[in-house]
Amino acid sequence: MKKWRLVAVAAMAAMTMAACGSSAEETTAAATEAAEEAADAESAETEAAAEAEAADGATWIFGGTGPTTGDTAIYGNAVKNGAQIAVDEINEAGGINGYQIQWLFEDDEAGTETAVNAYNALKDQGIQAFIGTTTSGSCMAVVAETETDNMFQITPSGTTADITIPDNVWRMCFSDPAQGTKSAEFIDTHELATKIGVIYDSSDTYSTGIYENFAAEAQARGLEIVATEAFTSENKTDFRTQLQKIQDAGAELVFLPFYYTEASLVLRQANEMGYAPKFFGCDGMDGILTLPDFDTSLAEGLMLLTPFAADATDDLTVNFVTKYQEQFGEVPNQFAADAYDCVYVMKQAIEAAGATPDMSVSDLCDAMCAEMVNVSYDGLTGAGIQFTEDGEPNKDPKAVVIENGAYVLMD
Amino acid sequence: MSSFISFLINGISLGSVYAIIALGYTMVYGIAKMLNFAHGDIIMVGGYVVFVATSMYGLPGWLAIICSIVVCTVLGMTIERIAYKPLRGASSLSVLITAIGVSYFLQNAALIIFGADTKSFNSVVNLPSIKLMGGKIVISDETLVTILTCVLVMVLLTTFINKTKTGQAMLAVSADKGAATLMGINVNRTIAITFAIGSGLAAIAGVLLCSSYPVLSSTTGSMPGIKAFTAAVFGGIGSIPGAMIGGILLGIIENLSKAYISSQLSDPIVFGILIILLLFKPSGLMGKQIQEKV
Numbered sequence: 001m002k003k004w005r006l007v008a009v010a011a012m013a014a015m016t017m018a019a020c021g022s023s024a025e026e027t028t029a030a031a032t033e034a035a036e037e038a039a040d041a042e043s044a045e046t047e048a049a050a051e052a053e054a055a056d057g058a059t060w061i062f063g064g065t066g067p068t069t070g071d072t073a074i075y076g077n078a079v080k081n082g083a084q085i086a087v088d089e090i091n092e093a094g095g096i097n098g099y100q101i102q103w104l105f106e107d108d109e110a111g112t113e114t115a116v117n118a119y120n121a122l123k124d125q126g127i128q129a130f131i132g133t134t135t136s137g138s139c140m141a142v143v144a145e146t147e148t149d150n151m152f153q154i155t156p157s158g159t160t161a162d163i164t165i166p167d168n169v170w171r172m173c174f175s176d177p178a179q180g181t182k183s184a185e186f187i188d189t190h191e192l193a194t195k196i197g198v199i200y201d202s203s204d205t206y207s208t209g210i211y212e213n214f215a216a217e218a219q220a221r222g223l224e225i226v227a228t229e230a231f232t233s234e235n236k237t238d239f240r241t242q243l244q245k246i247q248d249a250g251a252e253l254v255f256l257p258f259y260y261t262e263a264s265l266v267l268r269q270a271n272e273m274g275y276a277p278k279f280f281g282c283d284g285m286d287g288i289l290t291l292p293d294f295d296t297s298l299a300e301g302l303m304l305l306t307p308f309a310a311d312a313t314d315d316l317t318v319n320f321v322t323k324y325q326e327q328f329g330e331v332p333n334q335f336a337a338d339a340y341d342c343v344y345v346m347k348q349a350i351e352a353a354g355a356t357p358d359m360s361v362s363d364l365c366d367a368m369c370a371e372m373v374n375v376s377y378d379g380l381t382g383a384g385i386q387f388t389e390d391g392e393p394n395k396d397p398k399a400v401v402i403e404n405g406a407y408v409l410m411d
Numbered sequence: 412m413s414s415f416i417s418f419l420i421n422g423i424s425l426g427s428v429y430a431i432i433a434l435g436y437t438m439v440y441g442i443a444k445m446l447n448f449a450h451g452d453i454i455m456v457g458g459y460v461v462f463v464a465t466s467m468y469g470l471p472g473w474l475a476i477i478c479s480i481v482v483c484t485v486l487g488m489t490i491e492r493i494a495y496k497p498l499r500g501a502s503s504l505s506v507l508i509t510a511i512g513v514s515y516f517l518q519n520a521a522l523i524i525f526g527a528d529t530k531s532f533n534s535v536v537n538l539p540s541i542k543l544m545g546g547k548i549v550i551s552d553e554t555l556v557t558i559l560t561c562v563l564v565m566v567l568l569t570t571f572i573n574k575t576k577t578g579q580a581m582l583a584v585s586a587d588k589g590a591a592t593l594m595g596i597n598v599n600r601t602i603a604i605t606f607a608i609g610s611g612l613a614a615i616a617g618v619l620l621c622s623s624y625p626v627l628s629s630t631t632g633s634m635p636g637i638k639a640f641t642a643a644v645f646g647g648i649g650s651i652p653g654a655m656i657g658g659i660l661l662g663i664i665e666n667l668s669k670a671y672i673s674s675q676l677s678d679p680i681v682f683g684i685l686i687i688l689l690l691f692k693p694s695g696l697m698g699k700q701i702q703e704k705v
Contacts, residue, residue: 230675231674232675232678234678235677235678238421238425238624238666240417240421241418241421241666242674244418245414245670245674261529261626264531264626265626272540274542292530293530293532293533294531
């Protein structure tokens, strides 16, 4: 009898711990730290060796994380490879301030705890600045860590607005709200349409965030939004009614700020109805051409806001795409381009600050952050990339249009 | 006017799918007196079978549909045999919880087998669509086939129940299980047949649902399942014509409120109407008023 009671008490204790998430997290964090200390003691030898190496010929050690396994592995691998190309180029040209760069990358499986663990593993290997993470959710978790460490961080592709709140965190891609503003700007400056219909996912922060900023910017620019229709995650298969209303309102262009799975249904149902307006999407649309069994002819003429088009003919892009294909055997996507630009922006900031690898992580971060606002860089994802004090990039929006089943850059 | 007709046709099409699913709910409830919450997930299994058959093995559409019906029928009978039959004497709450368990089991099994990414479904219906009023109203081939299938299923099912011995046995079990046993009706066999028919209908509903809205994931069946259950309650659970009328009405109400009130508020409106209806007619539109013995 007593035994059973013990078991019950233990089970209840476990449940209580699991129930209050924050305390459980703290426990995990404490456990991680303890494990780290143990690891530190164990790997004292290795670390000593690394330090000796640094003293001989000091190097920059940049670390990054992203999913290299699982559903979104394509994103993590792109960041890893894109940055590798930039690092190789810089090393070949003599490094940053005369010091070579070492590029380390850990798999974070796009999870939150796994990303923090991956970041800690990189810290153990002595990274001085961090490029990551690749996905938004894990980025939010790691930002809390880098803020405490005052480690310089730039995310190539985390779009959630809150990521750049701490002073040490910067972003290369457009944030969710910025995508809405930039989409409206692009539609207006390219005179794509004056009467616009919008369908958005009202149960999703990504989609709602883009829509709200799009609507505000469109109004400021005198674009007329003739119909705004919503759907929710419970009701995301039938868009005929929404499309019918938008068609009746006379929209010339339909803005679709959501992911490609639902967008494939919108395109198909519009086609069945015989409704053929212009369609315009954001980065969530990237991937529609590779959706299994999707009839890509339906996506013909679809435009999407993306910072990078692999078929662009400028020297920088051609050089990058050629190297990427030689080394990794595939055409790079926007994630690879963003990561490539991150490395070069860091190079500019370090050079402007006159920093050296013997500085502490925190001093290096302060020095780099002070110079980030002065950076002006012509990269793969835009010419004259600058950063605001909030950590957001300022660059011209680019868009691609799907022609003959491939992305083509719009002028 | 042409827009209104389009909205109406879309509503009837959506409602027809709800109606076919609701038939499965209502039959099982009428005869076994249990809510089979795994019914929606059998729809999902039906969709995946067709997906595997057409996309991976390149089978023609009609053969894939037959495969799907066979697999779902066998699956439905197996679930009944393993999960529900041992609980025949247990309280209805235990059976309900088991059904929810089966539902999660099916969803997670699909997640393990097919992964989390959404599959794009190739429609098995490939006919030209119909254009009316100079192209203002377009009725897609899927819409037409869905509505016709719904009517056909309804007619066949009513005939089956009224004209065959097995159908009469179902009615008898539904009316009084104990008395039916005394009359020499094999209750277990009758319930197994009910599950087989319900699951076969779920397979048909799955094919129609995935053809009209061609995406497939492990949760494809859950929301239509809940809506169809609502439709069954709306029409009066246990009543076959009730499920049919409830399903179609639900589809029309949902689509018209989406069109004329708000695309965001369509679900709250549907469920709001259900609540109001149940306040005035507690057993649904066509439900039988039964005095419960307490």
